[in-house]
Amino acid sequence: MPAAPQFAISDLVRELRAIVGPDGVLASESELLAYECDGYTLQRNPPTAVVLPRTTEQVVAVVNLCRRENLPIIPRGAGTSLSGGVLAVDGGVMITLTRMNRLLHLDVRNRRVLVEAGCVNAWVTREASPFGLCYAPDPSSQPACTIGGNIATNSGGPHTLKHGVTTNHVLGFEIVLPDGQVHWLGATPDGCEDVEGYDLRGAAIGCEGMFGIVTRALLRLTPAAVAHKTFLGVFDTVDEASQTVSDIIAAGIVPGALEMMDQLITRALEEAYHFGFPLDAGALLIIELDGLPDGIAAQSTVIEAICHRNGAREVRVAKDDAERAALWKCRKRAFGAIGRLSPNYVTQDGVVPRSQLPVIMRFIRETSERCGLRIPNVFHAGDGNIHPLILYDERDPGQVQRALAAGHDILDKCIELGGSVTGEHGIGVEKIDFMAKQFSTDDLDAMRTLRRVFDPEQRCNPHKMFPGSKRCADFAPRKQAAA
Numbered sequence: 297m298p299a300a301p302q303f304a305i306s307d308l309v310r311e312l313r314a315i316v317g318p319d320g321v322l323a324s325e326s327e328l329l330a331y332e333c334d335g336y337t338l339q340r341n342p343p344t345a346v347v348l349p350r351t352t353e354q355v356v357a358v359v360n361l362c363r364r365e366n367l368p369i370i371p372r373g374a375g376t377s378l379s380g381g382v383l384a385v386d387g388g389v390m391i392t393l394t395r396m397n398r399l400l401h402l403d404v405r406n407r408r409v410l411v412e413a414g415c416v417n418a419w420v421t422r423e424a425s426p427f428g429l430c431y432a433p434d435p436s437s438q439p440a441c442t443i444g445g446n447i448a449t450n451s452g453g454p455h456t457l458k459h460g461v462t463t464n465h466v467l468g469f470e471i472v473l474p475d476g477q478v479h480w481l482g483a484t485p486d487g488c489e490d491v492e493g494y495d496l497r498g499a500a501i502g503c504e505g506m507f508g509i510v511t512r513a514l515l516r517l518t519p520a521a522v523a524h525k526t527f528l529g530v531f532d533t534v535d536e537a538s539q540t541v542s543d544i545i546a547a548g549i550v551p552g553a554l555e556m557m558d559q560l561i562t563r564a565l566e567e568a569y570h571f572g573f574p575l576d577a578g579a580l581l582i583i584e585l586d587g588l589p590d591g592i593a594a595q596s597t598v599i600e601a602i603c604h605r606n607g608a609r610e611v612r613v614a615k616d617d618a619e620r621a622a623l624w625k626c627r628k629r630a631f632g633a634i635g636r637l638s639p640n641y642v643t644q645d646g647v648v649p650r651s652q653l654p655v656i657m658r659f660i661r662e663t664s665e666r667c668g669l670r671i672p673n674v675f676h677a678g679d680g681n682i683h684p685l686i687l688y689d690e691r692d693p694g695q696v697q698r699a700l701a702a703g704h705d706i707l708d709k710c711i712e713l714g715g716s717v718t719g720e721h722g723i724g725v726e727k728i729d730f731m732a733k734q735f736s737t738d739d740l741d742a743m744r745t746l747r748r749v750f751d752p753e754q755r756c757n758p759h760k761m762f763p764g765s766k767r768c769a770d771f772a773p774r775k776q777a778a779a
């Protein structure tokens with residue numbers, strides 16, 4: 297583990313400025329405030345300095361400086377992580393890729409695109425769409441999050457149910473290892489896509505910034521769907537909507553997207569965006585079919601029948617592209633609407649087998665009543681990937697404790713139901729305690745061994761993921777919640 301810095305911060309800043317220029321280093325208290333946490337705000341700690349490189353060479357020079365001084369390195373994209381993945385637990389140099397954001401080469405013929413790691417996810421589809429192509433992984437944070445962050449967390453999104461998550465669409469990438477070496481993993485931009493040997497590309501996707509800094513990536517582009525049909529299923533209860541999700545998949549239909557929203561989040565969304573959602577519905581399902589028109593027509597009949605069999609009071613169809621876009625805008629901005637309900641919230645990210653959705657949704661309701669905190673839900677139901685949003689007010693320490701306790705109870709239940717403690721947001725600092733519950737000691741040792749292949753000194757994004765990691769001093773541990 298990294299030792300405390302041995303030399304003055306002013307010397308560090310001077311040397312970093314010599315590498316990236318005077319405007320590429322942030323080190324004052326006020327500048328570092330924006331970097332003391334990501335979307336998981338329950339733990340905070342500023343890095344020693346933030347550096348904003350513009351080239352891979354600059355990243356290498358910064359990494360070599362950190363190696364010389366035995367400083368932690370924290371890779372960062374847009375900071376939209378919801379699990380504390382970019383928390384500088386022990387200070388260190390935060391390497392932020394947001395200035396390396398260019399789309400370098402769009403290869404329409406081969407359906408590939410080369411981007412810098414700080415390129416924003418949504419920009420890729422924006423540039424590819426005039427050619428009938430898209431970049432399929434579409435996290436709801438896509439107007440902000442970066443390709444580097446997506447690779448580090450193996451991001452999913454509403455449409456990855458059918459089209460696959462990040463690892464299915466990243467052909468290869470450049471990574472700067474913590475010892476300053478630069479490697480390409482997987483297909484190179486000028487090579488063929490079949491790479492022999494171990495799939496180190498696959499091994500490094502989802503490493504949560506603990507293997508090195510991703511600087512460029514070669515992405516697969518997918519033909520955009522010829523047609524869409526988007527349904528809004530209106531149900532009186534969450535149980536009916538959950539059963540519908542289970543039945544659609546059991547019928548052999550994999551929609552492009554299958555998302556659920558409960559009453560609390562629907563009301564907040566309606567107040568914020570005025571879509572026309574029914575405010576008295578217990579739950580809404582967004583079901584989107586995509587592909588060729590003939591296939592969509594056949595599947596539509598089955599979907600509508602399943603919805604009605606499970607008690608849907610209404611199944612609306614988006615009447616045109618504008619209405620479809622408005623519906624997705626609401627869904628993808630759902631977390632933003634939470635500000636209308638509460639000053640703070642923590643987003644949980646668990647997975648259960650789809651057949652267990654009614655059980656986990658009931659459990660969340662009971663947990664909400666037990667903890668005295670409201671917990672709206674908006675999530676990737678087709679994947680069984682729940683996102684309960686636990687609302688609290690950080691000015692009330694009791695609420696903070698109860699929010700933490702509620703999150704723990706829900707994740708414990710996910711494991712008990714045969715699921716997992718993360719579907720897409722990663723472990724970060726938030727879910728370290730669950731690793732030993734979900735994995736055996738042998739599993740964890742194997743993961744640590746793999747990490748040491750890339751980062752023998754464990755200086756890259758330290759104190760994440762593994763049990764025994766250091767915590768921030770202000771972290772409120774679970775056992776206090778029970779006291």
Ligand SMILES: Cc1cc2nc3c(=O)[nH]c(=O)nc-3n(C[C@H](O)[C@H](O)[C@H](O)COP(=O)(O)OP(=O)(O)OC[C@H]3O[C@@H](n4cnc5c(N)ncnc54)[C@H](O)[C@@H]3O)c2cc1C
Pocket residue numbers: 334335370371372373374375376377378381382393413414434435436437440441442443444445446447448449450451452453454504505506508509510511631632720721757
């Ligand atoms: C409103 C909202 C909606 C969201 N919806 C989704 C969703 O639908 N699906 C989903 O999967 N996630 C979602 N997220 C979570 C988050 O957006 C994703 O995890 C995203 O991939 C993070 O990208 P980022 O650029 O913000 O990375 P950061 O938050 O900056 O970093 C995330 C992790 O990646 C590492 N990292 C970042 N850049 C690099 C790099 N260049 N090299 C190596 N490591 C790096 C960091 O060290 C950290 O561990 C959502 C978040 C918000 C706030």
